[in-house]
Amino acid sequence: MKISQFTLLAALGTVCFRPVVAQQDACNGVYTDQSSCDANSTCTWCKCAALPSGCFEKVNAKKLPAGVYICDSSQGDDGAVTTGYNNFGYACAGAGADKFKFCDTKLSLDERLDDLVPRINNSVAGQQLTARESAELPGIGLPSYYWGTNAIHGLQNVECLKSGQCPTSFPAPCGLAASWNLSNVEEMGRVLGVELRAYLNTGAHNSLDTWSPTVNLNRDPRWGRNVESPGEDPLINGLYGTAYSKGVQYGSDDNYMQTVMTLKHWVAYSVESYDNVTRHTFNAKVSAFDLADSYFPAFKASIQNGGALGVMCSYNELNGKPTCGNPELTKTLREDWGFEGYITSDSDACGDIYRSHGYEPNGTLATRDCLAGGTDIDSGKTYVDYLSASVEDGTTDRKLVDAALRNTYRMRMKMGLFDPNVTSSLREIPESVVGSSENQVKSLVAARQTMVLLKNEKNTLPFAKGKSLAVMGRAVSDGKSILGNYVGPICKDKRFDCFDTLCEGFTKANSGGKTACYDDVNDIDGAAKAAKDAETVVLVIDNAYNGGGEGHDRYNISLEDHQQAYANAVVAAAAAAGRPLVLVMINGGAISIDTLKGTAPAILEAWMPGVHGAQAVAETVFGDSNPGGKMPVTMYPSNYVDQVDFFDMSMTAGPGRSYRYYKGEPLFSFGFGLSYTTFSMKVTKNTTSEIEVEVTNTGKVAGSEVVQGYMAPPARAPAGPGTAAVRGKLFGFERVELGPGETKTVKLKADDQAFSHVGADGHRRLYPGEHTITISRGHNDDIQLVVDRTTDVPEKVVIERFRKWW
Ligand SMILES: *[C@@H]1O[C@H](CO)[C@@H](O)[C@H](O)[C@H]1NC(C)=O
Ligand SMILES: *[C@@H]1O[C@H](CO)[C@@H](O)[C@H](O)[C@H]1NC(C)=O
Ligand SMILES: *[C@@H]1O[C@H](CO)[C@@H](O)[C@H](O)[C@H]1NC(C)=O
Ligand SMILES: *[C@@H]1O[C@H](CO)[C@@H](O)[C@H](O)[C@H]1NC(C)=O
Ligand SMILES: *[C@@H]1O[C@H](CO)[C@@H](O)[C@H](O)[C@H]1NC(C)=O
Ligand SMILES: *[C@@H]1O[C@H](CO)[C@@H](O)[C@H](O)[C@H]1NC(C)=O
Ligand SMILES: *[C@@H]1O[C@H](CO)[C@@H](O)[C@H](O)[C@H]1NC(C)=O
Ligand SMILES: *[C@@H]1O[C@H](CO)[C@@H](O)[C@H](O)[C@H]1NC(C)=O
Numbered sequence: 001m002k003i004s005q006f007t008l009l010a011a012l013g014t015v016c017f018r019p020v021v022a023q024q025d026a027c028n029g030v031y032t033d034q035s036s037c038d039a040n041s042t043c044t045w046c047k048c049a050a051l052p053s054g055c056f057e058k059v060n061a062k063k064l065p066a067g068v069y070i071c072d073s074s075q076g077d078d079g080a081v082t083t084g085y086n087n088f089g090y091a092c093a094g095a096g097a098d099k100f101k102f103c104d105t106k107l108s109l110d111e112r113l114d115d116l117v118p119r120i121n122n123s124v125a126g127q128q129l130t131a132r133e134s135a136e137l138p139g140i141g142l143p144s145y146y147w148g149t150n151a152i153h154g155l156q157n158v159e160c161l162k163s164g165q166c167p168t169s170f171p172a173p174c175g176l177a178a179s180w181n182l183s184n185v186e187e188m189g190r191v192l193g194v195e196l197r198a199y200l201n202t203g204a205h206n207s208l209d210t211w212s213p214t215v216n217l218n219r220d221p222r223w224g225r226n227v228e229s230p231g232e233d234p235l236i237n238g239l240y241g242t243a244y245s246k247g248v249q250y251g252s253d254d255n256y257m258q259t260v261m262t263l264k265h266w267v268a269y270s271v272e273s274y275d276n277v278t279r280h281t282f283n284a285k286v287s288a289f290d291l292a293d294s295y296f297p298a299f300k301a302s303i304q305n306g307g308a309l310g311v312m313c314s315y316n317e318l319n320g321k322p323t324c325g326n327p328e329l330t331k332t333l334r335e336d337w338g339f340e341g342y343i344t345s346d347s348d349a350c351g352d353i354y355r356s357h358g359y360e361p362n363g364t365l366a367t368r369d370c371l372a373g374g375t376d377i378d379s380g381k382t383y384v385d386y387l388s389a390s391v392e393d394g395t396t397d398r399k400l401v402d403a404a405l406r407n408t409y410r411m412r413m414k415m416g417l418f419d420p421n422v423t424s425s426l427r428e429i430p431e432s433v434v435g436s437s438e439n440q441v442k443s444l445v446a447a448r449q450t451m452v453l454l455k456n457e458k459n460t461l462p463f464a465k466g467k468s469l470a471v472m473g474r475a476v477s478d479g480k481s482i483l484g485n486y487v488g489p490i491c492k493d494k495r496f497d498c499f500d501t502l503c504e505g506f507t508k509a510n511s512g513g514k515t516a517c518y519d520d521v522n523d524i525d526g527a528a529k530a531a532k533d534a535e536t537v538v539l540v541i542d543n544a545y546n547g548g549g550e551g552h553d554r555y556n557i558s559l560e561d562h563q564q565a566y567a568n569a570v571v572a573a574a575a576a577a578g579r580p581l582v583l584v585m586i587n588g589g590a591i592s593i594d595t596l597k598g599t600a601p602a603i604l605e606a607w608m609p610g611v612h613g614a615q616a617v618a619e620t621v622f623g624d625s626n627p628g629g630k631m632p633v634t635m636y637p638s639n640y641v642d643q644v645d646f647f648d649m650s651m652t653a654g655p656g657r658s659y660r661y662y663k664g665e666p667l668f669s670f671g672f673g674l675s676y677t678t679f680s681m682k683v684t685k686n687t688t689s690e691i692e693v694e695v696t697n698t699g700k701v702a703g704s705e706v707v708q709g710y711m712a713p714p715a716r717a718p719a720g721p722g723t724a725a726v727r728g729k730l731f732g733f734e735r736v737e738l739g740p741g742e743t744k745t746v747k748l749k750a751d752d753q754a755f756s757h758v759g760a761d762g763h764r765r766l767y768p769g770e771h772t773i774t775i776s777r778g779h780n781d782d783i784q785l786v787v788d789r790t791t792d793v794p795e796k797v798v799i800e801r802f803r804k805w806w
Helices: 002-012 021-026 034-039 058-062 109-119 122-128 173-178 183-201 234-249 288-295 297-304 327-336 349-355 363-372 382-392 398-414 437-450 502-509 524-533 561-576 613-621
Strands: 045-047 055-057 263-266 310-313 342-345 452-456 469-472 515-518 536-542 581-586 602-605 679-686 690-697 703-712 729-738 743-749 764-766 770-776 783-788 797-800
Touching (some): 122 382, 122 398, 173 183, 173 437, 183 437, 234 297, 234 729, 263 297, 349 363, 349 382, 363 382, 363 398, 382 398, 469 502, 469 524, 502 536, 502 613, 515 524, 524 561, 561 581, 679 770, 679 783, 690 703, 690 729, 703 743, 729 743
Parallel strands (some): 310 342, 469 515, 536 581
Antiparallel strands (some): 452 602, 679 690, 690 743, 764 797, 770 783
16 A cells, blocks of 8 residues: 555655655645745645645644745655655654654664763754654654543544544443443453554654543542543452553554553542542541552553553642642653653643642742653643743743653654654554454453342333334433543534434334333433333433543532432332333442332443443343453442541541442442343362462353452551451452353463552551451352461561652
């Protein structure tokens, strides 16, 4: 393909630009000569009159000697000769680039950076270090670069391609975590990475880094961003970041990173806006114990086990210091954990240091703080406005600027963006991958695995097809309500109508039956009648638009009054008429269903299942897909919010937070989830380091089970923080798929990390003594093992030290 493009160009005698075949239409100006193109400051692309089917980038045009017509083959930039690639987004591509040492691929990255960084003077450095508009520097052939493509569960910050293809969108992270199968996350990462590469290759988007994943804990059900968090367990969140990294960063070419990801939000970020306190002003007061035990581990695991190369510092202060301006936090990342990537601020978090936190009086000092705090990229205008002055007046040491430039250009170099003439499979990724049917199938496969069956009294589910079915609830005809937040373009022309609503999904799945949909939740009488008249009832409740969100938390985790009244009426009418009913829950942040838990005969937690969610939910209800997900969060009773201060960051405060510390009775527990089949478990090996569990499908249909291993602290660990857990802390798990009668063996490895516990000083230690391990399916058939480590563990070995700075 690339050969034929080049051959075609050569035949026409013009090699003045690289073929940008897919993006011809994106040329936003048609000019026959360079000067009129240059004269128009809004024009970034020009059309070449001698070759009307191609485009050239103005950046390259500028590199030509003044007055030389860009389409002159003798003078033109013939980057296509070597590789035939579109060099959109690449440095070192123009004529004369070979004279720059930083373009020399034979040198090490450090040598190349030694040459490049001094070329960036103070007046342009601020803009170079700015997200989403790191500007071009035509004098040295550097194109602009867009730091910060959101990619929580699909690419944002892009348009659908001109061909009509839109990026693939996946279930929201809360749902992916409920699958307890990290392969779904790795597959998603791969799709996101490949699609981002395709956008670059076609010249549609000059960015290769993702501002994702979010690995902050679901600390409190009120937090507005629980929809994008993998849940309340540090191990799962770390595995999520690790799997995402493996998929998105490591592609088909071992010599180059496919993309660079960015772990959000470092750290102890957990408040949006609540009682007049916003994320821009919140000071998270967190103990050393909670940081080491709960808030740090997901970041550490993603960096050390996943090789994550980006971190985003958060808006909040941590123990009185803005996170973006805290050098000690960066030492934790770089010196303690070996992080070798770049750090960006959250949007305008450097500005918050002086404007919102009042931590500094002005932008000059905020710039110094952010740079000294290790924030390489400013997502805001602080560096643009103040960096130059801050260095010139001696407030900021230029060495800090050099470090930030090195960290960021290094990432671009690692992705090959300074090596335009090197062949790479990553550059052959065609635009056809964007939203391809193969990628859509991955999203559907993941959506099926996110379903958590919470209740199934008298085998209400699965429903038989071919009967009359009422699909009822506010969300049933609103496609957008099943997508979650951070949604990019889904359908052409910014529409949301190219995928099935729940109503359409059920109508298609209920073959031979009559399906009717009711979405007016104010019509309670009509709904009660419809529930009575139909043979089967699907009742959908949701908090798609009031489950919190970025920038606002919730005060209430129960269903609001009108949906509650509607649901109560439908459930009562169906029960009175003897109609089987399933309550389907569409939510990111939890909905506590104190009463419906008892009254609804069947309950399916579907999270935010995404563009293929309607199909996945309908297949599950009809038994074409057997639910196998487990709760990645605790469903607390709705009065939980009255029992613990939202601003209290302690995991052990009040009734306790998450399954690890909650002392109350949850509505549904972390790790819980039913199936249409039954399973049994048996421990077949139990040594200090490895436990083997045989799990058997004892029912009549195929299904998936998740074997979970929890570790409780030994008696000799100190009392106090860390001892409230009922089963202990999750240290390993595996989801297995089993045909009827089939048995598989699951191996759970318990390493020192698994046996360790964090003390009040934040140090992580191993203690000698008897450790109780619980093997669980999340039900009431737990198996307990006691592992004796009295002799092999010396008294209180510290296996990880905590760096305390306050
Ligand atoms: C400059 O380019 C923009 C974008 O292509 C175009 O809309 C505008 O008409 C051009 N202006 C002139 C004066 O050519
Ligand atoms: C890459 O190839 C193009 C075309 O031959 C050339 O103009 C450019 O200088 C080369 N870049 C480097 C770094 O050699
Ligand atoms: C800084 O660099 C830019 C771009 O290379 C250049 O245009 C500008 O003149 C330089 N400024 C100073 C003060 O040297
Ligand atoms: C929030 O601010 C408003 C206006 O200043 C004030 O009336 C209200 O009492 C405050 N609420 C809380 C919970 O502090
Ligand atoms: C910023 O604040 C510091 C401390 O008050 C002051 O010394 C400095 O002059 C200020 N800088 C600017 C540019 O106002
Ligand atoms: C909060 O919860 C109560 C029930 O506990 C409910 O009656 C009320 O409507 C809820 N408020 C909001 C704003 O959702
Ligand atoms: C685990 O192994 C110990 C001996 O090492 C044994 O006493 C115990 O019964 C085993 N537990 C299970 C559940 O197999
Ligand atoms: C885990 O997810 C992958 C990728 O979606 C899928 O192929 C596999 O079947 C899943 N495994 C189980 C046990 O569900």
